[in-house]
Amino acid sequence: MSSNNLTLANDATALAPYLFADGTRNTFDMAFNADGDLIGPDNGPDIDFPDEINWLQEGKHYGFPWRLATEGNPNMDPTFTPSGDVRLHTGLKAVDQHLYFYDANFPMALNHDVGHVLAAFRTPAKLGVFSIKDGALIASPEICGDADDVFVDAKRHRVYVSCGQGFLDVLDSQGSAYKRIARIPTVPGARTSLFVSELDRLFLAVRAASGEPAAVWVFRPTP
Numbered sequence: 001m002s003s004n005n006l007t008l009a010n011d012a013t014a015l016a017p018y019l020f021a022d023g024t025r026n027t028f029d030m031a032f033n034a035d036g037d038l039i040g041p042d043n044g045p046d047i048d049f050p051d052e053i054n055w056l057q058e059g060k061h062y063g064f065p066w067r068l069a070t071e072g073n074p075n076m077d078p079t080f081t082p083s084g085d086v087r088l089h090t091g092l093k094a095v096d097q098h099l100y101f102y103d104a105n106f107p108m109a110l111n112h113d114v115g116h117v118l119a120a121f122r123t124p125a126k127l128g129v130f131s132i133k134d135g136a137l138i139a140s141p142e143i144c145g146d147a148d149d150v151f152v153d154a155k156r157h158r159v160y161v162s163c164g165q166g167f168l169d170v171l172d173s174q175g176s177a178y179k180r181i182a183r184i185p186t187v188p189g190a191r192t193s194l195f196v197s198e199l200d201r202l203f204l205a206v207r208a209a210s211g212e213p214a215a216v217w218v219f220r221p222t223p
Contacts, residue, residue, distance in 0.1 A: 011110065011112065013198070016198070020056070020058050021056045021057065021058060021059070021060050021061070021062065022060075022061045023061040023062035023063050023064045023066075024040060024042055024054065024062050025042045025043065025045070025064040025065075025068065026043040027040040027041060027042055027043070027054070027056075028040075028041075028043070029041065038057075039053060039054070039055060039056065040053070040054050041054075042054065042062070042064070042069065045068060046088075046092035046093055046094035046095050046099075047068075047087050047088055047092075047094070047095070047100065048086070048087035048088070049069055049070075049071050049087065050069040050070060050071075051069060052069040052070075066148075066192065074100060075100065075101065075102060075106070076102075076103065077102060078102050078122070078123075079102075080101070080102050082098075082100045082101055085100075088100060106122070106147075107119075107120045107147055107148055107149050107150045107161075108120070109150045109159070110132070110152070111154075111159075111173055112154070113154055113157075114173070114176075115131060116129050116130065116131065116138060116173075117129075117131075117132055117135075118130075118150055118152070118159065120143060120147035121147075122145065122146055122147055124142075125142060125144060125145045125163075125165075126141065126143060127139075127141050127142075127143045127150070127159070127171065127178060128140055129141075138176050139176055139178045141171065141177070141178045141180060142180070143161050143163070143169050143171075143180070144161060144163035144165045144168075144169045145163055145164070145165035146163050146164030146165050147161050147162070147163045147191070148162060148163065148191030148192055148193070149161070149191070149193045149194070150162075151193070151194075151202070152173065153195065153197070155197070155200075156221060157173045157174045158170055158173055158181075158221070159171040159173050159178065160193070162186070162190070162191055162193035162204055163191055164188065164189050164190070164191035166185060166186050166187055166189070166190065167183050167185060167186060168183075168184040168186055168193070168219070170182040170183075170184070184219075186204060186206070186217070187209065188209075189209070190205065190206040190217075192204070192205040193205065200220065200221060201219065201220055202219040202221065203216050203217070203218055203219075204217040204218075204219065
């Protein structure tokens, strides 16, 4: 692949042909071992978490930003209180700048066709729709609670939001109201999802519970 005059768009679909592996954090000094395996160390954040060394394989996801080595991302935990947390040490840049706190608007997406930035807020549970041009708030419809992923289906002019509350919300992105047109029951805690436009499928990770094994549910949008 030539990198001459190569411009990569900030868009998951456009980047897909160039993506080898995902979910790493600040990985550098990668090297091949004697067996030809690509090894890359993650460099952890400004918190006393273990770093990790990954065997980087094509198509794999290594957890970031949802997980940092063996730990969950504290900024996604509504019970997280930075005050008194012994893992946060004065002198580390992110700690001194007070960047560790529960972030209630974690998932974001771009609706390129109409120039909107989408941010799924958890407290309160709303979808913030903002103008790319000037940041003006366009709409803020209610969505399911504990949102973790949001995707734009450009083909159908829809938005999909997966929530730990146990629902998958579908919103109509035509116009500027972003009205909810469906709320699909899933499983409490099933918040991580991935919409693959090339396959026209939405994949939802469902944790093991009540004797049922962990699974990946596959949704086919209609029509």
